[in-house]
Amino acid sequence: MTHGLATRRNVLTGIAATTALAGLPTGAFARKPKIEIEATTREIEVGGKLVKRLALKGPQGMDGLRMKKGDDFAVRLTNRLSEETLIHWHGLILPPSQDGVPGISAPPIPPGGSAEYDFPLVQAGTYWMHSHVGLQEQLGLAMPLILEDPDDPLRDLQEVVLFLEDFTFKDPYEILKTLRLGGMMAMEHQHDHTMKGHAHSMAESMKLAAEKMKMGGGKMDPSKPDLNDVDYDAYLANSRTLQDPEVVKVEANAKVRVRIINGGASTNFHISAGGRTARLIAVDGEPVAPIDDTVFPISIAQRLDLLVDVPAGAAVPILAQREGDTARTGLILAAPGASVAKVSDNADKAAGAMGVELETRLVTAAPLPPRPISAELTSSLTGNMQRYVWIIDGAPYPRNKPLVVTTGQRTAVRIRNETGMSHPMHLHGHVFQVIEIGGLPVDGAVRDTVLVPPMSNVMIAFDADNPGNWAYHCHNLYHMEAGMFSYLAYVPAT
Numbered sequence: 491m492t493h494g495l496a497t498r499r500n501v502l503t504g505i506a507a508t509t510a511l512a513g514l515p516t517g518a519f520a521r522k523p524k525i526e527i528e529a530t531t532r533e534i535e536v537g538g539k540l541v542k543r544l545a546l547k548g549p550q551g552m553d554g555l556r557m558k559k560g561d562d563f564a565v566r567l568t569n570r571l572s573e574e575t576l577i578h579w580h581g582l583i584l585p586p587s588q589d590g591v592p593g594i595s596a597p598p599i600p601p602g603g604s605a606e607y608d609f610p611l612v613q614a615g616t617y618w619m620h621s622h623v624g625l626q627e628q629l630g631l632a633m634p635l636i637l638e639d640p641d642d643p644l645r646d647l648q649e650v651v652l653f654l655e656d657f658t659f660k661d662p663y664e665i666l667k668t669l670r671l672g673g674m675m676a677m678e679h680q681h682d683h684t685m686k687g688h689a690h691s692m693a694e695s696m697k698l699a700a701e702k703m704k705m706g707g708g709k710m711d712p713s714k715p716d717l718n719d720v721d722y723d724a725y726l727a728n729s730r731t732l733q734d735p736e737v738v739k740v741e742a743n744a745k746v747r748v749r750i751i752n753g754g755a756s757t758n759f760h761i762s763a764g765g766r767t768a769r770l771i772a773v774d775g776e777p778v779a780p781i782d783d784t785v786f787p788i789s790i791a792q793r794l795d796l797l798v799d800v801p802a803g804a805a806v807p808i809l810a811q812r813e814g815d816t817a818r819t820g821l822i823l824a825a826p827g828a829s830v831a832k833v834s835d836n837a838d839k840a841a842g843a844m845g846v847e848l849e850t851r852l853v854t855a856a857p858l859p860p861r862p863i864s865a866e867l868t869s870s871l872t873g874n875m876q877r878y879v880w881i882i883d884g885a886p887y888p889r890n891k892p893l894v895v896t897t898g899q900r901t902a903v904r905i906r907n908e909t910g911m912s913h914p915m916h917l918h919g920h921v922f923q924v925i926e927i928g929g930l931p932v933d934g935a936v937r938d939t940v941l942v943p944p945m946s947n948v949m950i951a952f953d954a955d956n957p958g959n960w961a962y963h964c965h966n967l968y969h970m971e972a973g974m975f976s977y978l979a980y981v982p983a984t
């Protein structure tokens with residue numbers, strides 16, 4: 491797997507040379523007591539097999555790190571692996587040198603080395619942390635990061651964290667190779683049989699895909715690359731499957747706050763509370779006007795905070811079903827005396843595609859300060875599915891041009907997806923508000939990751955108030971590794 495890391499490293503050094511952003515020297519904050527986080531390994535059991543995975547371990551173990559808004563994020567990260575790593579604190583507003591992206595913010599940490607972090611936590615909510623090196627995230631190098639709000643009126647509620655992952659026994663670097671090879675074979679096939687000399691254009695592929703979909707009566711076929719291009723062996727909820735799920739004991743007649751984190755590398759899920767109505771109160775750590783519903787989609791890297799009532803004597807499953815598939819995972823909330831029935835890891839019916847149905851209903855409960863937009867940019871997502879190349883703004887990273895913003899400006903970016911797959915787009919170091927979906931204005935959610943559906947567009951707005959270079963990319967790990975990565979570059983106001 492080192493070849494993948496080497497590729498990433500080589501790819502990223504181009505920027506490192508131009509930014510002059512150094513990593514934080516160990517010992518720079520030596521007098522403060524540090525929270526220790528280790529990048530290490532562990533064994534978990536999946537489908538009756540023991541498997542060694544990468545893991546992050548904090549002072550509270552491997553289930554995540556819990557801190558408070560207003561605390562200092564005073565952390566020492568030690569790399570106990572035999573390969574280099576670097577961890578990104580997903581969704582946090584922080585100084586650029588501490589953002590954990592090799593080449594953009596700081597160099598990777600060598601085996602046995604460590605890096606120190608220290609910045610004030612200005613946010614509260616559900617966040618997470620994950621490796622930004624190669625495909626380490628797929629191998630398990632991630633965990634929850636919960637920031638409590640001392641002033642939260644719901645802080646006395648029982649809380650359950652649900653960390654979702656997609657799991658494969660295969661080497662993810664082999665998966666990426668196969669995706670590239672599969673694309674090439676499809677292209678050769680087309681050379682041979684259809685359009686001798688050149689492959690289908692993106693638009694032609696789209697038309698073909700749409701036709702195929704129509705022929706299927708609109709039913710999603712999970713084997714289609716349009717929704718899921720990686721076949722997984724299992725889906726994990728707090729490192730377990732529904733064969734042996736976590737059962738969380740809750741109080742009698744409890745209202746539980748479930749903090750759901752989609753740590754999947756390339757899987758969008760639909761969340762349900764076993765048919766019961768739940769209340770959505772926050773997305774990506776930011777409060778929204780409450781929405782009561784039975785199903786809530788969550789894209790790769792997003793978070794949902796749900797309030798779930800567990801009646802006396804009841805067991806309520808919190809389930810995550812893969813889009814376009816019957817496969818699901820989850821955990822069980824069990825009231826005192828509840829008998830916990832087995833829940834199958836396949837639903838009766840396949841879930842549909844994740845679109846923007848929920849996104850269009852979201853209204854922020856904590857809007858950006860009112861200001862006119864002073865700069866409007868466009869960012870195009872394109873690709874060549876035949877070659878499994880994914881692109882932001884004209885070329886795969888690092889041959890593309892960054893998005894350039896001016897310090898101090900309220901900036902809007904229209905993200906245009908011209909491909910046949912949806913892309914969960916993530917901007918580092920800022921929160922943005924979704925202000926337009928498919929051309930229609932919304933007073934949408936403030937968040938850090940938004941799903942842009944195929945052949946559609948979403949406009950986001952944010953304040954360019956955190957100068958530095960910031961990763962901006964598709965959070966589908968395989969798309970990112972195949973080029974769908976860029977960055978935000980600041981120029982000073984004149």
Ligand SMILES: [Cu+2]
Nearest residue numbers: 913964966969
């Ligand atoms: Cu993507």
